[in-house]
Amino acid sequence: MNLSYSKEYDDYREELRAFLAANWPLPDSLGDLRERTAEFHRRAAKAGYIFRHIPVKYGGGEQQLDFLQSEIIKEEFRRAGAPREPEVIGINRVIPVLLQWGTEEQKDFFIPRTMSREFLWSQGYSEPNAGSDLAALRTRAELVGDKWIINGQKVWSSNAYKCQYMNALVRTESAPRHLGISYLLIDLQQPGIEIRRIKQITGESEFCEVFFNNAETPADWVVGGRGNGWAVSRTTLRHERSGFRSVNWLDTILRRIVKLARETIRDGTPAIEEPHLRREIARVQARLYAMRYSTYRDLSMEAAGEPSGDYLLTQKLYLTDTIHLVERLTRDLLADDYLLMSPGEGRDGLKGNAKWIYNSFHSLKIAIAGGSSNIQRNVVGERVLGLPRDNAGVGGREASGMDQ
Amino acid sequence: MNFKLSEEQHQLQDAVRRIVSAAGYHERLRAVVDGQLSWDEGSWRDLVEFGVPGIVVSDRFGGIGLTMIELALVAEALGYAGAATPFLGHVLATIAIAEGGSEQQREKWLPMLASGEKIASVALSDQNDGWAPEDWRLAPNGSRISGRKINVPAGQIADIFVVGLAGGQLAVVEALTPTVTAEAMDGIDMTRPLAAVEFSDAETELLENGSAGAARMHDAALVLLAADAFGGASRILDMTRDYSLVREAFGAKLAQFQAYKHQLANLAVEVIPTRGLYWFAAYAFENYVERSSHAACLAKAHSAELFLQTARLGTELLGGIGFTWEYDSQIWLKRAMFDFAWGGRPERLFAKAADLAGW
Numbered sequence: 001m002n003l004s005y006s007k008e009y010d011d012y013r014e015e016l017r018a019f020l021a022a023n024w025p026l027p028d029s030l031g032d033l034r035e036r037t038a039e040f041h042r043r044a045a046k047a048g049y050i051f052r053h054i055p056v057k058y059g060g061g062e063q064q065l066d067f068l069q070s071e072i073i074k075e076e077f078r079r080a081g082a083p084r085e086p087e088v089i090g091i092n093r094v095i096p097v098l099l100q101w102g103t104e105e106q107k108d109f110f111i112p113r114t115m116s117r118e119f120l121w122s123q124g125y126s127e128p129n130a131g132s133d134l135a136a137l138r139t140r141a142e143l144v145g146d147k148w149i150i151n152g153q154k155v156w157s158s159n160a161y162k163c164q165y166m167n168a169l170v171r172t173e174s175a176p177r178h179l180g181i182s183y184l185l186i187d188l189q190q191p192g193i194e195i196r197r198i199k200q201i202t203g204e205s206e207f208c209e210v211f212f213n214n215a216e217t218p219a220d221w222v223v224g225g226r227g228n229g230w231a232v233s234r235t236t237l238r239h240e241r242s243g244f245r246s247v248n249w250l251d252t253i254l255r256r257i258v259k260l261a262r263e264t265i266r267d268g269t270p271a272i273e274e275p276h277l278r279r280e281i282a283r284v285q286a287r288l289y290a291m292r293y294s295t296y297r298d299l300s301m302e303a304a305g306e307p308s309g310d311y312l313l314t315q316k317l318y319l320t321d322t323i324h325l326v327e328r329l330t331r332d333l334l335a336d337d338y339l340l341m342s343p344g345e346g347r348d349g350l351k352g353n354a355k356w357i358y359n360s361f362h363s364l365k366i367a368i369a370g371g372s373s374n375i376q377r378n379v380v381g382e383r384v385l386g387l388p389r390d391n392a393g394v395g396g397r398e399a400s401g402m403d404q
Numbered sequence: 405m406n407f408k409l410s411e412e413q414h415q416l417q418d419a420v421r422r423i424v425s426a427a428g429y430h431e432r433l434r435a436v437v438d439g440q441l442s443w444d445e446g447s448w449r450d451l452v453e454f455g456v457p458g459i460v461v462s463d464r465f466g467g468i469g470l471t472m473i474e475l476a477l478v479a480e481a482l483g484y485a486g487a488a489t490p491f492l493g494h495v496l497a498t499i500a501i502a503e504g505g506s507e508q509q510r511e512k513w514l515p516m517l518a519s520g521e522k523i524a525s526v527a528l529s530d531q532n533d534g535w536a537p538e539d540w541r542l543a544p545n546g547s548r549i550s551g552r553k554i555n556v557p558a559g560q561i562a563d564i565f566v567v568g569l570a571g572g573q574l575a576v577v578e579a580l581t582p583t584v585t586a587e588a589m590d591g592i593d594m595t596r597p598l599a600a601v602e603f604s605d606a607e608t609e610l611l612e613n614g615s616a617g618a619a620r621m622h623d624a625a626l627v628l629l630a631a632d633a634f635g636g637a638s639r640i641l642d643m644t645r646d647y648s649l650v651r652e653a654f655g656a657k658l659a660q661f662q663a664y665k666h667q668l669a670n671l672a673v674e675v676i677p678t679r680g681l682y683w684f685a686a687y688a689f690e691n692y693v694e695r696s697s698h699a700a701c702l703a704k705a706h707s708a709e710l711f712l713q714t715a716r717l718g719t720e721l722l723g724g725i726g727f728t729w730e731y732d733s734q735i736w737l738k739r740a741m742f743d744f745a746w747g748g749r750p751e752r753l754f755a756k757a758a759d760l761a762g763w
Contacts, residue, residue, distance in 0.1 A: 001407055001473055001687060009405060068405045258763055278758035279751055285761065286681060286706035286754075289699070293680030296407035304408065310676050317673040378662075380669035384676070385645050387659040387668065 009068055016076050019047055024082040037083045038116060049073050050085035051115055054095060058111040067299040090114040090121035094167050097235045101224035122160035124168030124210060127153060132375045135178040139212060141170045146219045148184060150212040160208035161195050163188055173227045183229035185221040192216060202361045246319045247292045253326055254284055264333045271333055280329055287322045310384045317376045323363040330356050417477040423450045424485035436488040437594045437735055444488040452520030457494055461502060465514035476631040476686035483635025486735045488595035490558035493525030497566040499624045504574050504617015513576060525562035527553035527601050535748040537572030537618040544569055549603045559586040559599025572615045575608035593742035623696050625747045626704035627689055630682040633711035633743045636736045637675045640718040643733055644668060647722055667721060671714050678710055698760040705753035708743045715740040
């Protein structure tokens with residue numbers, strides 16, 4: 001057990017600092033901000049600082065999984081104000097799937113353009129009658145000549161209205177449930193597809209409904225073979241940053257609560273001086289520490305090739321319970337500001353305490369997205385505690401998987 | 405950089421687990437709970453032989469020279485097993501002397517504690533809620549003390565006491581009659597019996613760096629109780645899970661009811677991440693001394709609440725059998741009550757953590 005950065009990592013940090021000093025910001029002569037960012041990302045990938053999970057031949061960094069290096073990169077990029085690797089579904093989800101299952105043609109065509117964000121992706125998994133029970137999905141694709149003809153409807157597809165491609169699960173075989181599903185890549189910008197944005201409780205419209213009416217996609221845009229979509233969609237994502245995303249987010253939230261409690265004056269005194277509130281914030285901090293060091297343990301074991309245990313399966317519910325606690329603290333600090341919010345395009349457009357109202361809604365998104373809490377409880381019950389499967393007589397073995 | 409156990413640490417924890425799950429162990433534990441034995445001497449003898457009392461003692465004084473991390477791993481295993489041994493008081497007294505004693509004091513006392521030749525304990529509280537060094541009131545008269553300490557673990561079998569004194573100082577006192585007498589208290593946790601210890605003009609040896617030793621000992625107590633609580637909560641979880649797989653109602657195993665399954669999952673979700681919290685507190689005790697108290701307060705406060713809540717909800721899930729003396733879950737429910745109160749109640753520790761965080 002050793003949490004210190006050894007000399008090897010100090011050296012790594014020094015090299016990274018030198019790289020950043022030389023490459024960010026880039027001179028205006030290299031184009032507008034978007035072009036300069038793209039050029040910086042090309043250089044950073046070549047040096048192994050971003051796209052670390054992607055092979056060099058596609059323009060990636062191709063590095064060994066090393067979460068400490070990944071933390072150092074995050075810290076130093078932030079210090080230098082350099083643009084980080086984009087956290088988009090194409091890079092985090094589609095590329096790992098293609099790397100494991102894709103044909104050479106698929107990889108050559110999609111991976112470099114996804115990295116450059118020329119191709120943006122929206123995920124097409126859920127349907128109106130297939131959310132937690134994803135294997136009930138009904139959108140169909142039929143092979144006619146050299147094309148798949150697609151009919152049906154997807155929902156909760158993030159940002160589909162501004163994406164060019166969709167990675168979708170569709171029914172292609174007559175086999176029941178998950179056995180009949182394939183993983184298809186689909187061009188969203190075609191006449192057979194209609195996209196409607198869903199207005200959310202925050203006032204934003206990030207999520208979309210996507211309707212397929214004889215939409216088409218090439219026969220060879222199926223990934224991992226016909227009827228294999230279920231396995232493909234469950235590709236293990238060995239992405240070194242993923243474990244830290246929720247920990248770092250919670251860390252930021254905790255710092256903001258302390259700030260809010262310092263700035264909130266009640267009875268002439270900053271709220272941070274109230275004994276009850278101090279204890280409650282400490283409770284949140286204890287849970288943050290539990291998450292941070294359990295994540296360190298998991299990643300350390302994974303890096304050593306050991307099975308990393310049960311924590312990852314509990315993390316989402318633990319985070320959900322924690323943010324309910326956070327929301328309870330903040331609403332009390334907000335007092336009458338809890339009555340106020342102007343609908344806008346996301347948190348950035350909001351002023352003052354309205355940002356906290358946005359966070360309040362966001363905490364519910366965390367509770368629901370990516371497998372709602374009761375699905376997570378099934379997963380913990382079955383995979384961690386070894387309890388019998390739910391619904392075993394009805395839905396079959398896949399009934400309570402962690403789907404999205 | 406890594407935050408996982410080494411092969412040696414796994415082996416150490418496994419060896420302790422074997423000692424407290426060997427043939428005859430459960431019978432001795434039940435005999436303690438049922439009042440036929442006052443403590444589990446057999447397990448303590450095996451732990452002593454394995455070297456547990458000397459884990460954090462330097463090899464210069466007959467110990468093995470390991471760290472709080474290894475000691476906390478042992479505490480977790482003993483918590484899981486519900487061990488009825490004088491471990492807690494003994495290792496805290498040892499740490500107090502190692503951290504607060506002069507070179508000569510360490511030479512004098514540590515070898516007999518590291519070898520397990522003598523059993524030691526800590527006599528800290530003078531009154532209710534009096535765990536922190538600043539709470540201690542007993543003032544020495546020259547080198548002698550007179551007064552009463554309460555909630556002393558294994559006080560009736562200890563040969564040596566480390567006593568908390570006014571001003572946050574520490575002294576070592578040998579349990580010699582008639583100046584030192586221990587009287588059993590009616591403790592909630594049968595596996596860790598408590599005593600009230602009366603000192604009547606008892607001869608003491610003041611530890612040279614007593615206040616530094618007291619602060620470290622207090623942090624160590626919090627870390628070890630957090631580890632114990634994590635182990636105990638894990639045991640309750642396993643016990644409730646196992647019962648749900650055999651107990652039937654309405655023609656099905658309890659575990660087949662989704663409501664039951666989800667409640668068990670909720671317990672697991674709270675218990676499992678807590679390991680990281682106590683590991684960090686143990687690591688900070690060794691490596692980030694300036695952050696050690698903060699991490700220790702958070703770890704004990706959170707883990708003790710978690711253990712108690714898990715034990716209470718677990719008992720509720722077990723149903724009527726959980727309310728019987730015969731069923732073992734009561735052992736851990738009562739250990740959870742001990743871990744909650746001994747060393748400082750969670751609300752007070754969370755408040756101290758907030759102060760130490762600089763908010």
